[in-house]
Amino acid sequence: MAFPSLVSHSHPHHHRLFLLSPLFYLLSRSKPPHSLTLSLSLSLSLSYIHLSISLSVYIIIIIIILLSFMGYLSCNAESAISVCDPHNWDLPRKHKSNNLHKPNTKPFQIREFSHSDLFSATNSFSADSFLGKGSHGSVYKASLDDGKLIAAVKKTTTTSSETNCTTSPAENEIEILSRVRSPRLVNLIGFGVDSDDRKLIVVEFMPNGSLYDLLHNSTRPPGWRRRVRFALQIAKAVQHLHLSNPPVIHRDIKSSNVLIDDEWKARLGDFGLALRGHVEDVRVKCTPPAGTLGYLDPGYLAPGDLSTKSDVFSFGILLLEIISGRNAIDMNYSPPSVVDWASPLIRGGDYAGICDPRIGPPEDAAAMRQLAVLAARCVRSTAEKRPEMSDAVDCLRAVNKRVSSPIWNNLGWRVGQRVCNSSQSIKYEPLDDSMEICKGSSRVGSRKNRKVSSVPGVESGKEVIVIGSSKNDRVARSKSVGSVHEMKLGPFDSNLGGNQVGLIRRRAGLAVKMPMVRLSKSRSMGMLQSSRLVNNNGGFVVQLVRNPNGGELESSKLLIKLEKKGPEGETI
Numbered sequence: 001m002a003f004p005s006l007v008s009h010s011h012p013h014h015h016r017l018f019l020l021s022p023l024f025y026l027l028s029r030s031k032p033p034h035s036l037t038l039s040l041s042l043s044l045s046l047s048y049i050h051l052s053i054s055l056s057v058y059i060i061i062i063i064i065i066l067l068s069f070m071g072y073l074s075c076n077a078e079s080a081i082s083v084c085d086p087h088n089w090d091l092p093r094k095h096k097s098n099n100l101h102k103p104n105t106k107p108f109q110i111r112e113f114s115h116s117d118l119f120s121a122t123n124s125f126s127a128d129s130f131l132g133k134g135s136h137g138s139v140y141k142a143s144l145d146d147g148k149l150i151a152a153v154k155k156t157t158t159t160s161s162e163t164n165c166t167t168s169p170a171e172n173e174i175e176i177l178s179r180v181r182s183p184r185l186v187n188l189i190g191f192g193v194d195s196d197d198r199k200l201i202v203v204e205f206m207p208n209g210s211l212y213d214l215l216h217n218s219t220r221p222p223g224w225r226r227r228v229r230f231a232l233q234i235a236k237a238v239q240h241l242h243l244s245n246p247p248v249i250h251r252d253i254k255s256s257n258v259l260i261d262d263e264w265k266a267r268l269g270d271f272g273l274a275l276r277g278h279v280e281d282v283r284v285k286c287t288p289p290a291g292t293l294g295y296l297d298p299g300y301l302a303p304g305d306l307s308t309k310s311d312v313f314s315f316g317i318l319l320l321e322i323i324s325g326r327n328a329i330d331m332n333y334s335p336p337s338v339v340d341w342a343s344p345l346i347r348g349g350d351y352a353g354i355c356d357p358r359i360g361p362p363e364d365a366a367a368m369r370q371l372a373v374l375a376a377r378c379v380r381s382t383a384e385k386r387p388e389m390s391d392a393v394d395c396l397r398a399v400n401k402r403v404s405s406p407i408w409n410n411l412g413w414r415v416g417q418r419v420c421n422s423s424q425s426i427k428y429e430p431l432d433d434s435m436e437i438c439k440g441s442s443r444v445g446s447r448k449n450r451k452v453s454s455v456p457g458v459e460s461g462k463e464v465i466v467i468g469s470s471k472n473d474r475v476a477r478s479k480s481v482g483s484v485h486e487m488k489l490g491p492f493d494s495n496l497g498g499n500q501v502g503l504i505r506r507r508a509g510l511a512v513k514m515p516m517v518r519l520s521k522s523r524s525m526g527m528l529q530s531s532r533l534v535n536n537n538g539g540f541v542v543q544l545v546r547n548p549n550g551g552e553l554e555s556s557k558l559l560i561k562l563e564k565k566g567p568e569g570e571t572i
């Protein structure tokens with residue numbers, strides 16, 4: 001592009017004045033006589049207009065070049081990978097925001113509400129105030145402080161004595177949320193206790209429901225800009241937890257635990273299963289695995305397996321759910337697991353194939369690729385190979401920029417092309433490698449898999465984790481993530497009585513055909529002590545647990561407990 005007058009002359013307006021001198025002369029000779037002044041001012045204005053136009057063009061070009069250098073205008077598939085590539089994530093920008101997450105030991109000001117206050121604030125916990133029901137209780141809208149404070153009150157169903165744990169999910173939530181606070185979380189306001197000594201948790205009210213409802217139950221599903229913004233906001237929430245000191249691992253990241261606030265921003269809530277502490281802390285080391293089927297890290301089989309990377313896995317599933325608009329486990333699809341379904345498509349480069357058909361793929365193909373590759377990396381079966389949440393935040397920031405300002409992207413495409421091509425020396429892992437999650441059976445035979453005891457009565461080549469029981473004699477099949485492939489209802493262990501719910505690991509090549517049933521919305525799996533263990537041949541086993549109310553165990557309320565048995569069958 002040529003801008004000769006500005007490029008080649010240090011005083012361009014002098015130069016132009018000189019060029020315009022014949023015009024001055026002619027004008028000065030013309031009538032009326034004062035036209036010399038007029039012509040001078042005219043020529044000066046002309047030269048200034050010319051100068052300012054040239055300067056503006058220059059400034060715009062400099063801004064575009066600067067932006068493209070800063071990565072705002074990444075341009076093609078290569079750049080998509082290099083932005084998301086975990087190798088590059090080790091570059092200096094890593095943990096640049098660490099100082100935002102300083103050690104926080106001082107508890108926040110948490111209010112204690114009387115039961116009568118909460119009772120009247122929720123209109124006696126009436127059906128009108130009812131917001132929804134979860135695994136640990138019901139949630140009601142509350143009007144407090146003479147209507148000045150609108151909150152949500154969680155009325156929990158279990159106490160710590162009932163769960164036989166040191167803390168109930170409600171107490172755990174209060175304890176953790178009184179120490180972490182962020183605009184990206186559903187923050188704690190206070191708590192109360194009901195007449196049965198059950199905790200009432202008072203949290204910020206989120207008027208726009210859950211991400212689950214927006215994605216799956218809405219007649220107007222969110223578009224790409226909103227989806228990417230939600231993903232970025234959730235990633236920031238999880239990053240905030242992981243960078244807290246000590247770190248908080250949420251353990252139950254899923255769309256129904258993401259709520260939408262009055263500004264249509266996503267917030268992460270439900271800290272009933274969260275753990276605060278370093279992985280070597282006794283509390284973390286002794287807490288049995290828990291989470292929600294479909295989002296649960298397949299490598300998280302024992303307390304010692306837990307790390308922040310388990311949250312990264314669940315976040316990856318959530319990201320696939322956001323991209324595709326389909327449930328983590330959906331029996332209407334084949335395969336029903338969103339990971340098993342999306343992985344081959346991403347591996348084959350069919351990014352449009354995993355997009356929610358209701359909104360179609362985004363205009364920006366590179367943004368789509370970046371999203372898909374990030375999700376694929378988050379759900380890798382090897383926890384160490386998954387990105388940190390800070391890296392996911394960086395990647396989603398870049399995608400957000402792309403989908404929020406398509407004009408800039410188009411402008412930057414040509415300018416940025418040179419920049420991106422020159423960075424081809426940057427190495428990144430091949431996409432195929434990130435898809436190792438598809439090979440769920442590859443973990444069979446590993447040390448961790450051997451820890452899960454085989455249950456008598458099941459054909460060789462498969463391992464069963466029994467996670468509950470039911471009186472109904474029906475068979476269900478649910479492809480789950482990673483190495484756990486089927487959920488089956490049926491008798492596995494005669495000691496347990498009734499029919500049991502089990503997750504079956506399949507070894508490579510063994511296909512099991514079972515009738516399909518539709519699963520309802522995934523629920524969290526908590527921890528509850530039961531009377532006996534599934535078997536006692538050593539290693540880790542998942543224990544059968546029963547409905548706290550003594551009734552039949554519903555598939556939506558599966559509760560698991562993992563314990564280690566010593567050689568004599570005693571619990572360690």
Ligand SMILES: Nc1ncnc2c1ncn2[C@@H]1O[C@H](COP(=O)(O)OP(=O)(O)OP(=O)(O)O)[C@@H](O)[C@H]1O
Pocket residue numbers: 131132133134135136137138139152154186203204205206207209210252256257259269270522523524
């Ligand atoms: N702070 C809140 N503001 C508004 N609505 C809420 C709030 N918290 C929860 N809800 C509503 O109540 C429902 C139940 O929430 P809860 O967190 O108890 O269970 P869940 O996340 O749906 O399931 P699970 O307990 O298995 O994780 C949510 O789906 C949501 O619709």
